[in-house]
Amino acid sequence: xxxxxxxxxxxxxxxxxxxxxxxxxxxxxxxxxxxxxxxxxxxxxxxxxxxxxxxxxxxxxxxxxxxxxxxxxxxxxxxxxxxxxxxxxxxxxxxxxxxxxxxxxxxxxxxxxxxxxxxxxxxxxxxxxxxxxxxxxxxxxxxxxxxxxxxxxxxxxxxxxxxxxxxxxxxxxxxxxxxxxxxxxxxxxxxxxxxxxxxxxxxxxxxxxxxxxxxxxxxxxxxxxxxxxxxxxxxxxxxxxxxxxxxxxxxxxxxxxxxxxxxxxxxxxxxxxxxxxxxxxxxxxxxxxxxxxxxxxxxxxxxxxxxxxxxxxxxxxxxxxxxxxxxxxxxxxxxxxxxxxxxxxxxxxxxxxxxxxxxxxxxxxxxxxxxxxxxxxxxxxxxxxxxxxxxxxxxxxxxxxxxxxxxxxxxxxxxxxxxxxxxxxxxxxxx
Amino acid sequence: xxxxxxxxxxxxxxxxxxxxxxxxxxxxxxxxxxxxxxxxxxxxxxxxxxxxxxxxxxxxxxxxxxxxxxxxxxxxxxxxxxxxxxxxxxxxxxxxxxxxxxxxxxxxxxxxxxxxxxxxxxxxxxxxxxxxxxxxxxxxxxxxxxxxxxxxxxxxxxxxxxxxxxxxxxxxxxxxxxxxxxxxx
Numbered sequence: 001x002x003x004x005x006x007x008x009x010x011x012x013x014x015x016x017x018x019x020x021x022x023x024x025x026x027x028x029x030x031x032x033x034x035x036x037x038x039x040x041x042x043x044x045x046x047x048x049x050x051x052x053x054x055x056x057x058x059x060x061x062x063x064x065x066x067x068x069x070x071x072x073x074x075x076x077x078x079x080x081x082x083x084x085x086x087x088x089x090x091x092x093x094x095x096x097x098x099x100x101x102x103x104x105x106x107x108x109x110x111x112x113x114x115x116x117x118x119x120x121x122x123x124x125x126x127x128x129x130x131x132x133x134x135x136x137x138x139x140x141x142x143x144x145x146x147x148x149x150x151x152x153x154x155x156x157x158x159x160x161x162x163x164x165x166x167x168x169x170x171x172x173x174x175x176x177x178x179x180x181x182x183x184x185x186x187x188x189x190x191x192x193x194x195x196x197x198x199x200x201x202x203x204x205x206x207x208x209x210x211x212x213x214x215x216x217x218x219x220x221x222x223x224x225x226x227x228x229x230x231x232x233x234x235x236x237x238x239x240x241x242x243x244x245x246x247x248x249x250x251x252x253x254x255x256x257x258x259x260x261x262x263x264x265x266x267x268x269x270x271x272x273x274x275x276x277x278x279x280x281x282x283x284x285x286x287x288x289x290x291x292x293x294x295x296x297x298x299x300x301x302x303x304x305x306x307x308x309x310x311x312x313x314x315x316x317x318x319x320x321x322x323x324x325x326x327x328x329x330x331x332x333x334x335x336x337x338x339x340x341x342x343x344x345x346x347x348x349x350x351x352x353x354x355x356x357x358x359x360x361x362x363x364x365x366x367x368x369x370x371x372x373x374x375x376x377x378x379x380x381x382x383x384x385x386x387x388x389x390x391x392x393x394x395x396x397x398x399x400x401x402x403x404x405x406x407x408x409x410x411x412x413x414x415x416x417x418x419x420x421x422x423x424x425x426x427x428x429x430x431x
Numbered sequence: 432x433x434x435x436x437x438x439x440x441x442x443x444x445x446x447x448x449x450x451x452x453x454x455x456x457x458x459x460x461x462x463x464x465x466x467x468x469x470x471x472x473x474x475x476x477x478x479x480x481x482x483x484x485x486x487x488x489x490x491x492x493x494x495x496x497x498x499x500x501x502x503x504x505x506x507x508x509x510x511x512x513x514x515x516x517x518x519x520x521x522x523x524x525x526x527x528x529x530x531x532x533x534x535x536x537x538x539x540x541x542x543x544x545x546x547x548x549x550x551x552x553x554x555x556x557x558x559x560x561x562x563x564x565x566x567x568x569x570x571x572x573x574x575x576x577x578x579x580x581x582x583x584x585x586x587x588x589x590x591x592x593x594x595x596x597x598x599x600x601x602x603x604x605x606x607x608x609x610x611x612x613x614x615x616x
Contacts, residue, residue, distance in 0.1 A: 076459035145519030145545035194511035396448040
């Protein structure tokens with residue numbers, strides 16, 4: 001019987017052959033990532049549980065990105081960053097990216113890609129549910145809590161159940177009014193928010209192969225929104241070219257066998273998909289934009305690991321060029337590298353940053369910001385009565401701040417089109 | 432591990448995500464300083480819209496006033512309990528509030544393993560939908576070994592799914608105890 005990529009990586013890192021889905025195995029962890037929200041409690045559990053024997057299993061494999069609550073006056077949030085800084089200092093950690101320094105990166109999932117931690121064929125574990133994003137590089141990546149992370153910190157190991165794999169094939173040429181976000185929202189509608197629980201989600205097809213790495217990351221990023229253990233896309237020339245540009249050449253490439261057994265296979269013709277939204281209050285509450293067109297908005301938001309990558313801003317700038325936004329519109333580059341790219345990249349001779357400024361957008365510093373609400377002084381945070389359209393990943397009650405606000409999730413094209421009108425708008429009206 | 436768990440039911444719907452269990456803005460408190468740890472109990476389930484808090488009628492706060500402990504120690508919920516973020520603060524906050532067990536139709540993976548590995552509470556799966564049969568405030572008794580739930584108030588019995596492969600970790604009281612017992616660390 002053939003195997004899927006995820007199963008092959010499980011075999012490699014568990015040193016076992018012929019694993020069956022559902023079986024529990026111990027995996028060697030290649031990278032452990034944490035951040036300011038879950039890092040401090042992870043460190044505290046590690047110290048308590050290992051006591052005098054507490055030793056970091058491999059400093060080179062530990063990566064810490066403060067990114068969640070950064071630009072806030074909240075003293076408790078700032079204390080969490082201090083704890084990370086002291087820990088990194090005490091243990092001389094090579095992969096700590098401190099706030100207020102040149103090394104500060106912003107949102108961890110994008111930073112992992114930029115800094116070369118997404119190595120194909122490896123196991124990457126993070127204390128963040130969106131750690132599944134890294135799977136776009138043909139590796140196994142998943143989110144865990146603090147106890148599991150503390151255990152890895154001391155042992156380099158995690159127990160995990162071998163997942164079944166669900167395959168999603170997107171064929172056809174992606175029309176200019178669609179982005180990866182529309183595709184993943186379509187999947188969520190079809191399988192719902194628990195449709196992939198404990199399973200791997202593998203993406204393939206000609207439309208995926210045409211996508212750059214950032215767009216692929218939007219797909220794997222939201223695997224968790226379907227309950228998926230991981231999202232994964234096999235390595236191809238696009239992956240190799242991205243990796244070689246940051247000096248990574250040595251890695252294991254796995255492909256799913258032709259006779260691999262899948263839990264399910266869903267096929268899509270992308271030319272038949274419409275610009276899509278997830279209505280309040282669930283990422284699987286799908287509708288096509290045309291059906292909710294005209295819904296009045298109070299805020300628009302472009303940011304986060306899901307929708308704050310350079311490609312998301314390229315899409316948005318295309319529509320915002322020469323236009324003005326009618327409601328407060330927040331532009332939050334996920335990483336400091338993206339923030340720099342906004343100044344360098346241009347459209348019709350004008351930098352993306354200037355396009356957003358001219359359109360009247362509010363440009364914020366790189367962090368997770370209002371994607372998850374955050375402390376009261378977080379920029380872009382939703383207030384009572386807000387109706388928001390956002391390129392982020394979740395719209396459960398209160399996710400972006402007030403539980404008395406409503407959030408629509410959409411592609412950067414749809415959010416930009418909606419910002420121009422002040423109500424939900426199909427991007428085709430501007431293309 | 433307690434083999435018999437008794438307590439009052441607090442009933443919730445489907446897709447109770449981690450932002451409803453403990454809103455992200457509260458994740459700034461230290462989990463190792465006792466006075467701050469209490470805040471996690473105080474804010475437990477504070478993100479659930481009030482009309483859906485404590486079914487069937489709703490409008491029952493899980494935590495009264497300034498308390499950090501709840502009078503309800505068993506949660507009954509629908510599908511996909513604990514979906515959303517990886518924050519271990521979610522089962523931790525329920526634990527601080529005094530929750531001993533949850534009975535839901537299904538769980539999100541990370542919440543499930545955080546509950547088990549952190550030893551915070553016992554996540555049990557029901558065989559049938561129960562959140563339309565049990566009312567908030569009903570007195571319940573869970574028999575962990577025999578996988579049975581008794582609704583004392585209504586004198587009804589329900590079968591539960593066995594814990595399966597995680598039983599040993601639950602019985603040990605979490606991943607670290609389990610690993611020490613098995614000489615892994």
